[in-house]
Amino acid sequence: MKKYIILFVLLCAKLFALQAQTTGNSASKELNLSKPYIRGLPPNIFVELQFVDDNANGLLEAEENARLILTLRNDGSGPAQGLQISLKSNVTDPELSIEQDKLVRLVKPNETKVVEMKIHAGFHIKTNEHKMQLHITEHFGYDMDPALLVVNTYQYIPSKIVFSGMDIFDQGDGTMAKVKDGILQAGEQIKAKLVIQNIGQNLALDAQYIVTTSDQNIYIENGNGQLGDIKIGETKEIWVTISPNNRVKSSGKLPIFLTVTERKNYGNLKEFQIPLELEKRAPKPAVLSVKADMAQIQKQVARIEYKSEKFTVNKSNIKNIETPALGKNKRSKSIAIVIGVENYTNLPKAPYAAHDAELMQKYFKNTLGVEEVITFTNQEVAGLFFKQKFDPSIGKLSTMIEQGKTDLFVYYSGHGVPDRDGAEVYLFPSDGDINFLRETGYSINNFYESLNKLNARSVTVIMDACFSGSTRANENLTGTKALGIKVKPASVRPWETNENFRVFTSSSNEETSLGFDGSQSGLYTYFLCVGLQGEADSNKDKKITAGELQNYLLLNVNDLAKKISSGKTQTPVFFGDPSMVLTEY
Numbered sequence: 001m002k003k004y005i006i007l008f009v010l011l012c013a014k015l016f017a018l019q020a021q022t023t024g025n026s027a028s029k030e031l032n033l034s035k036p037y038i039r040g041l042p043p044n045i046f047v048e049l050q051f052v053d054d055n056a057n058g059l060l061e062a063e064e065n066a067r068l069i070l071t072l073r074n075d076g077s078g079p080a081q082g083l084q085i086s087l088k089s090n091v092t093d094p095e096l097s098i099e100q101d102k103l104v105r106l107v108k109p110n111e112t113k114v115v116e117m118k119i120h121a122g123f124h125i126k127t128n129e130h131k132m133q134l135h136i137t138e139h140f141g142y143d144m145d146p147a148l149l150v151v152n153t154y155q156y157i158p159s160k161i162v163f164s165g166m167d168i169f170d171q172g173d174g175t176m177a178k179v180k181d182g183i184l185q186a187g188e189q190i191k192a193k194l195v196i197q198n199i200g201q202n203l204a205l206d207a208q209y210i211v212t213t214s215d216q217n218i219y220i221e222n223g224n225g226q227l228g229d230i231k232i233g234e235t236k237e238i239w240v241t242i243s244p245n246n247r248v249k250s251s252g253k254l255p256i257f258l259t260v261t262e263r264k265n266y267g268n269l270k271e272f273q274i275p276l277e278l279e280k281r282a283p284k285p286a287v288l289s290v291k292a293d294m295a296q297i298q299k300q301v302a303r304i305e306y307k308s309e310k311f312t313v314n315k316s317n318i319k320n321i322e323t324p325a326l327g328k329n330k331r332s333k334s335i336a337i338v339i340g341v342e343n344y345t346n347l348p349k350a351p352y353a354a355h356d357a358e359l360m361q362k363y364f365k366n367t368l369g370v371e372e373v374i375t376f377t378n379q380e381v382a383g384l385f386f387k388q389k390f391d392p393s394i395g396k397l398s399t400m401i402e403q404g405k406t407d408l409f410v411y412y413s414g415h416g417v418p419d420r421d422g423a424e425v426y427l428f429p430s431d432g433d434i435n436f437l438r439e440t441g442y443s444i445n446n447f448y449e450s451l452n453k454l455n456a457r458s459v460t461v462i463m464d465a466c467f468s469g470s471t472r473a474n475e476n477l478t479g480t481k482a483l484g485i486k487v488k489p490a491s492v493r494p495w496e497t498n499e500n501f502r503v504f505t506s507s508s509n510e511e512t513s514l515g516f517d518g519s520q521s522g523l524y525t526y527f528l529c530v531g532l533q534g535e536a537d538s539n540k541d542k543k544i545t546a547g548e549l550q551n552y553l554l555l556n557v558n559d560l561a562k563k564i565s566s567g568k569t570q571t572p573v574f575f576g577d578p579s580m581v582l583t584e585y
Contacts, residue, residue, distance in 0.1 A: 547578025
């Protein structure tokens with residue numbers, strides 16, 4: 001019996017060993033780790049490259065992640081084996097992290113595999129142009145030619161919060177004055193308006209404040225609160241109640257301190273002693289002129305350079321707007337006047353405005369089906385151009401429009417200039433003189449009135465221009481002060497009485513309409529084109545209405561504007577009936 005037990009144990013042990021060996025061989029075969037590379041017929045590898053960063057602006061900023069996505073395709077007769085993929089920058093920056101080399105063991109004929117190389121920029125990343133060499137080698141030497149990923153990294157540019165001044169109010173609710181003179185005396189209670197400003201080159205995020213005193217005889221109410229984000233150049237008001245009792249003895253500034261902090265803790269105002277004294281007037285607010293440093297902030301989109309025809313680039317981050325979608329609409333009696341003024345004799349350039357006009361010429365013709373499209377750019381828009389074209393009595397358009405039957409479209413990209421009090425804004429010819437604004441410009445009220453008097457069947461106006469007094473490059477056109485002009489809305493509003501009159505504008509009156517380097521166009525025009533390609537068709541009925549297009553522009557323009565301009569807002573505006581079908585496809 002003992003003999004059989006021993007034999008049984010030995011048999012079990014052998015079976016267990018065989019099972020383990022089989023399992024090991026199976027795992028080895030599955031992982032393909034033990035099998036050596038065996039050369040067969042040559043592979044023929046093609047690669048599609050795509051660079052994707054978190055905020056989709058083609059730039060690698062502080063604390064941002066990105067990916068280089070490689071789609072490998074083998075069109076050869078043999079397998080590609082042991083593909084080693086490496087990505088290395090020519091610039092050393094410890095804050096730039098690039099994922100280590102990747103190994104793709106096998107890509108069979110007619111097979112596709114996707115590989116991602118992760119890239120990360122730390123908070124202290126430096127501003128640099130990184131030329132990242134991409135190498136793909138194959139075990140048997142069927143290597144690919146190198147490619148180059150060029151990425152701009154940008155260091156964090158801090159905000160900077162400063163105290164700008166204050167006002168004292170000793171009359172009204174919550175105040176008590178011995179003498180109502182706008183000066184603080186002991187025993188009074190006043191409300192102080194403290195004005196702070198962000199003079200740095202970035203948003204101050206989630207700012208909050210606290211007002212404190214080291215004197216127990218000074219009472220402070222409402223001494224802390226939230227300010228939210230503070231844009232470049234923006235001011236914020238802090239209202240605080242202050243009451244020094246009769247025991248306060250001070251011959252200088254009262255020991256009252258203001259601290260403003262923001263999320264990054266870089267642009268903080270710390271323990272600032274406000275210039276408030278007894279029996280003396282407080283300094284009035286003095287706001288500085290601050291604009292974004294466009295040379296620093298301007299962002300170059302990442303690009304991929306290669307010589308081999310086996311590489312292609314996926315540009316999904318930025319849509320191709322050069323080729324418009326072909327619409328089904330054929331507007332038999334329709335005219336589009338397209339204007340793009342980029343180069344001005346007496347004003348800074350309006351970047352990409354001429355290209356905007358070239359783009360819209362194609363979209364009016366092909367997507368909206370406009371019968372006759374007439375385009376004017378740069379020096380063609382000079383002198384009395386606007387009057388000669390749009391005046392309802394003597395203008396060229398008056399002879400081209402069949403009243404009640406012609407659909408009229410007008411597109412304008414270029415400078416819009418307000419007068420110094422903001423009462424009127426003007427479209428501006430290339431040779432206009434800002435010192436003779438009323439004589440050389442064409443007022444927006446006159447523009448709308450003239451178009452309405454042409455009595456076309458419908459009028460659709462699209463303007464990629466701002467009227468705040470700034471340019472796409474954030475330059476000041478009018479010589480006005482930092483906070484710009486309070487621009488009044490148009491007083492002529494034909495859309496309120498004419499249901500067939502519509503106006504699309506790229507921004508509100510006090511915002512800047514930005515350019516977009518990625519598409520070499522206006523930011524608004526970029527999304528206008530993308531929307532007309534079909535992206536604005538929210539209900540997927542193969543039609544795009546004016547309302548759908550406006551909703552798409554609202555959703556996308558402002559979001560990207562904040563990303564490419566350190567928080568600057570750009571809010572598209574639409575006037576008129578939203579039900580008009582712009583295109584069908």
